[in-house]
Amino acid sequence: AQSVAQPEDQVNVAEGNPLTVKCTYSVSGNPYLFWYVQYPNRGLQFLLKYITGDNLVKGSYGFEAEFNKSQTSFHLKKPSALVSDSALYFCAVRETSGGSYIPTFGRGTSLIVHP
């Protein structure tokens, strides 16, 4: 079975400061990992993914995430937050083999960037 946890319902950060949104996962084998962002009144938008290879993945809007197999984590990071980054962020996981095709989504973390 696969599962994903986003331990923080909300993250607050000041504009210009670095931000981290946490995600941990559980799978039987190896994972495919994804981050999505949701702005108000919009659908989820893909930010970045880890499939294989380099543990540091770079994505849209200056975001990056680091895959850590030993800690089963895939935290989303950005060196300098913008007010426009304020949104709801979702982590998702899927096992690379076996099981169902369906990705499992976390409950989401609300990121608030203060001016």
Place this chain on the structure above:
Amino acid sequence: DAGVIQSPRHEVTEMGQEVTLRCKPISGHDYLFWYRQTMMRGLELLIYFNNNVPIDDSGMPEDRFSAKMPNASFSTLKIQPSEPRDSAVYFCASTATPEGRSPLHFGNGTRLTVT
């Protein structure tokens, strides 16, 4: 590419009425998902299709909900009769790759209010 298109964007109806939500996936995508999002339960998968065939409908809350995909470019989610607890944002998403490496592409959702 116009992305995943959902209609209507907003639907307000009275309890007991039939509601039909519509989705046009991205051309060439052979997987289609219907999700429901609420504050209390987060993002819930209702049903998904592969090549127009329903694969897993275990997330459909009850018999009042039904979904069809008559062809590769159109899907509907129907609620009959609707109830106030069905009020939520309903998302359609599509993707192409069966191995799970590709992200889901979401529409902007239909906000359903049942009074």
